[in-house]
Amino acid sequence: MRKIALFTLLSLPLFAGFFPQTVQTSVTSVKGTAITLNEKFPVNGMSGVVIHNYGSDLAAITSRIVQTSSEGPASLLQADILQHDELPTIKTAVAPGDKVIGGYMYDNVLLLAPDANTYAKITSVHDKKWIHPDLFALYLSVEGEERPTKENLSRFAKQHQVGLIYIVRKNAAVLLDPISGTIIAQKPMTDLPEEGKFPFYMRFEPLDTGWFGSEVKGNYYQTMESL
Template identity: 65%
Template structure:
């Protein structure tokens, strides 16, 4: 019985609660466009960054990675972490023992909720850096986007340094990693409003373009299910 109990405990995620914890490890091996981590991230689909030490206390983020296997295999991504026209692109190759931070910026979260009450309950229950959906609504309007997608959420997250998208669906909540496009956590929710604000909770009465215009029609829960 003790062995069974121990195995059950070992099978549990390495983080407590709903939110995967930011974790630090290092590069163990390099295999073409993949790296093997000394210690795996808590969950597959979790993204992270590789930090190279140049000596003299100089460090820089050189790559993004996404864990694809619980054995610690992570895929190197061909994308810039922060784009700036006046800064050079870092071309440092990944080297063994480079530092890896899993769940980079996971404390910065955009919450898409069905109404103000749900939004307030969730944000007051967790000490996170909550990015208000007003910013996302403005972003979509400026970009001429009709509805939330994984693609425009990823672009918004990159622009605003957001690590996770918390999405309230019909009977559940999910955490979307915008870099990998994968869900990294899910849990059931109760006492959600039957009729939700459309497009999603924000403080603006309306925005005069696209999805947020006076003529916008739809269903919040159906829209969130498509993400």
Template identity: 55%
Template sequence: MRKFALVTLFSIPLFASFFPSTLHTTVEKVDQKELKLSKAFPLNGMSGVVIHSYGKNAQAITSYVIQTNQNGSAKSLSHSVIDHEQLPTIKTPVKRGDKVIGGYMYQNVLLLAPDAETYTKITKEYHKNWIHPDLYALFLSTEGETIPSKKNLAEFAKAYQVGLVVIVRNGTAVLLDPVSQKIINQKKLDNLPKKGQFPFFSRLDKIESGWFNSDDNKKDYYKMMDQL
């Protein structure tokens, strides 16, 4: 009984160190598109948002930043943070003293898992706002996509306000920041199924993209996830 009690598929400490915390800092220095944060993010590849103050209690998110070095060096992204036809595009450049939130919306997480059991075990052991993969499957269907990619994950994340994507690979879980499209962390996982549901666990039996057909038995979930 003692041996049985010690054996668990996943542990809370494993994922506690896996997810980085949100961090508040400021822009210390700006040099063209390169900038320096007054306090570095926990992990390289993490993204954050820049908040500029316009005075009289008016402020707005102006851009994304991605940390490139552990010393707090970062770069800004030119594409808009918020897309809305009725709102003007903010063109304010990043300036010294701007506030920065690192790990913006990191509480909202999409999990791509090989089966329902793995999905349930992970989501029950850590308190996050889990975005169900059914939504991602429907998104890919409407976009005419057939398999996950960093590009369509980034598009889905922006549409559904997803901050992180956990991808279960063969023996590991990796943490993808969809804004930077970088793997920012990974952890070893044991007792995973030998074969995963293709293209990932979803409660949908059929969608218009034609994923779930007679040829799916020949497709490899782990091979595809290793390519992300």
């Protein structure tokens, strides 16, 4: 089928289920921005996409949603589906029977880690499509941003089809859903460097942005705690 891609801590999953599974379900009912799903997502704050079937072997992503309660209700997100200047804007309303993919693109992960050693250890353990942070560093430079924020991570995720942000903090790792802006999983971590480096991963010449200067040097963990 051709698809047009217009693109409480204790409740969070621990290590065994650190990466929530992508799920497929459908819309049962719609009332304003409130959506009832046939099957709830594994965790609250998990985002997903709604796919409408137009017939004639044509379907399209029409909306983004986020689960707002453990009972399963979801809410429509009032934001661009995907950021792409070459794709038309679809204004099809969500309707009962529409397909839903929870955890859309969750295999595409951007990792923010304190040093190259930590980065290598994590990426060698998990079978994911790792979006290299060089790409995010370049994005920040172009945008004139000084440091990662939930807002620029969300914009970056839409542009580059990133499903999750894996963030290494002082003594823990968390998963941020950049579309909902919610931490959806966490686990403890040990043997981390005392100080993180900004940025450890550069493979090109220094960029003209405050994130790469002395202003934020040594504040890696403080910055990650703010996300």
